[in-house]
Amino acid sequence: MTALIRLSEQMADRFGERWITHEAGRAQFMAAEGHHEALLPDVVAQPRTAEEVQILMRAATALAVPIVPLGVGTSLEGNAGAVVDAVSVDLSGMNRVLEVAPEDLLCVVEPGVTREALNEELRATGLFFPIDPGANATIGGMISTRASGTNAVRYGTMRENVLGLKVVLPDGTMIRTGSRARKSAAGYDLTHLFTGSEGTLGLIVEATVRLHGIPETVLAGSWGFGSLEGAVQTVIETIQSGVPVARMELLDPVAIRACNAYAGLSLPEQPTLFVELHGSPRAVQEQCEQLEAIGGSNGAGTLVMSADRDEQRRLWRARHAALPAARALVPDAVTWSTDICVPISSLAEAIRRARAAIDAAGLLAPILGHVGDGNYHVFFVLRRDDPSAWARARQVNEELIDFALSVGGTCTGEHGIGIGKRGALLREHGGEAVALMRQLKAAIDPAGLMNPGKIFAEASADEH
Template identity: 85%
Template sequence: MTGLAQLSEQMAARLGSRWITHEAGRAQFMAAEGHHEARLPDAVAQPHTIEDVQALMAAATAAGVPVVPLGVGTSLEGNAGAVGGAVSIDLSRMDRVLEVAAEDLLCVVEPGVTREALNEELRATGLFFPIDPGANATIGGMISTRASGTNAVRYGTMRENVLALKVVLPDGTLIRTGSRARKSAAGYDLTHLFTGSEGTLGLVVEATVRLHGIPEAVLAGSWGFSDLDGAVRTVIETIQSGIAVARMELLDPVAIRACNAYAGLSLPEQPTLFVELHGSPRSIQEQREQLEAIGSSHGAAALTMSADRDEQRRLWRARHAALPAARAMLPDAVTWSTDICVPISKLAEAIRHARAAIDDAGLLAPILGHVGDGNYHVFFVLRRDDPASWDKARAVNEGLINYALSVGGTCTGEHGIGIGKRAALLREHGEDAVALMRRIKAAVDPAGLMNPGKVFMREAGA
């Protein structure tokens, strides 16, 4: 009996119809949101409880079968693909909000809870979970890639908002990391070791995350500029001035054109900032005045803002739909989304460099992103039957990464490494640091069964 057959016999008995082996069922879990080749898993498990996960991991390890955790499949660097064959563990059914501790500004959730579902649950408490990567990702998936999003400039990333975890290790052992306290000096920081590990060390089955108070007042709107440099300079000066903006998103003219067509907007096709301010009515008015003073010296048009929640939702829905909007720019197009993060002082030059490289290559690629924290995205819009354009996009992407690394930035601010940026990880951290990461991986997962082929390039003979 093969390892997979052995595992199937055990899991079919435990999970019943939640152990999926027929091809049509497996095909629904190919995790192909990004541009990487979709991979058909060998089987799919849908655990409901921590005990299910423990039993599954212990049996998979005993059978020598690799596993890949999966949320709702919104990752963009092939992070959740079944590379080389594996069992996909669909955690989306573990979707309960277990506890809301309003006085402690935290809640405890299962990994399959989506960010939108969590905030709907929290609505009556006056609290919200701020991490907003655009897609309606699961909390477990966001922990896996150390996700960020539009609110990161004020509220931080997943790194700052995860307090404690329950993790099932490859052999089925359940551990708890962190605590409900706001800080701790007790031992190694295992919580943040697993946060961003992309499922290569263990499976997060419960998370304690920070909550924040819903602001008394919110203003949001769009702000056009005569040129890209002026918009980016305004961002840099705003951050350096300490103005507590909640969101500050950049869309270049190509991105605005895509969003206008897709979301029914009528914004001028010029470099544009989407801005949101949180606070008291008086404080956000003061912030607005400070922003306008900065922007006026950088070619800003009128800063159009509204307190109307419907108008705000329409604006941010358009921003969150930027990826499908880009894809709709060409018939039967594929989008390759890459993200880069640089020190805020280097942001203007980084985006100028990106726009010039894209234009010189003759590619269609909007630039947009969470520029308030130095993170920007390029959406290459490509046809499957145009290999020359794919080659150009690869070259441009490598150039963007190399520029970021040359100024002290990183190859990814939030998408993670997956399979798409494994070589870049080595360039960023160097052989010795990556070798240490490999040793940590080997210590926790000696058989190499947790999300194999991700984060690290496969070694010869592996």
């Protein structure tokens, strides 16, 4: 009798219909948003309380059954993909907002709360949660991958917006990390150890996150440029000048063509910045004037801004739909999203190299991203039956990562390592640092049961 069958015998009565073993039910949890091959989970558990998570973890550890945490499956590097003879733990049902503390600018949530649901809950308070990775991801998943998104240039990433956590360790022990204070110097920073750990150390069952005031005035719009270089240079000069933009997104002509077709826009097919400004009416007006002055020397067209919320939502919905829009350019295509982040001074060269490499390889690949903080994406649009194109895309991706690392950048600004960037992690940090990461995991998860195969390849396997 396998360990997984024995675990099922122990847990099936307790979880009832929330212990899913039939194939049709399991197929809904394949976490296939990215380009990696999805695996059907063997079993899916759906806990509703922290106590149920503890019970499951104790039993799974006793039987040496691996655990794979899952939110709503929006990750792009196979971070939440199932593994063989494991339980995929769907935490999306733990979706309560436990507390909102407006005076302290924070709230306490369960991991399955999505960012859109949280902001709906906060609407009457005058506060909002700013991290917007594009997808309607869960807070737990966003913490696990240290997500970022369109607002990061002003409000930071999940790293800056998580104050404390409750985490269930592999043996079922629950720990509390961090505090409600704005800062602390008490001991090791366990909160940020688990933030970005991709479920390889424990399961997050509660999070305390920062909130921000809804700005008095929001202006958003699009800004066309005569060249990609001019658009990127405008981003660089804007950030270096200290203009407090909330969002600054780049879409190249291919990305604009895809978004026009998919979202019903009619923007000129040219390098374009999507911009959003927050503040008082006077402040956003001054920011607009500063932007226009910077863009004017870089071949900018007219900066078209609007305070109309419907127009703004339409614009950002189009940006958030850029991945399926790119996929729709080619029938039955797959999209592979890269995730490069570089120091802002190297952004122009990074994007120039990316465009040249894509063109030289004869690939279809829009360039877009959160360039306000040096993060850009290449969306390779590929057919599964074209191995030559996949090989060329893989080579281009490696070149982009190598350049980023050469200038002090990173192989992933927000998607995490998952299974897709294990080799790049080794190149970025070196063997000694990755060995220390492995030691930390071994100390917390000595049996290696938490999301195995993610972040680190098996010791005997090729890290690439």
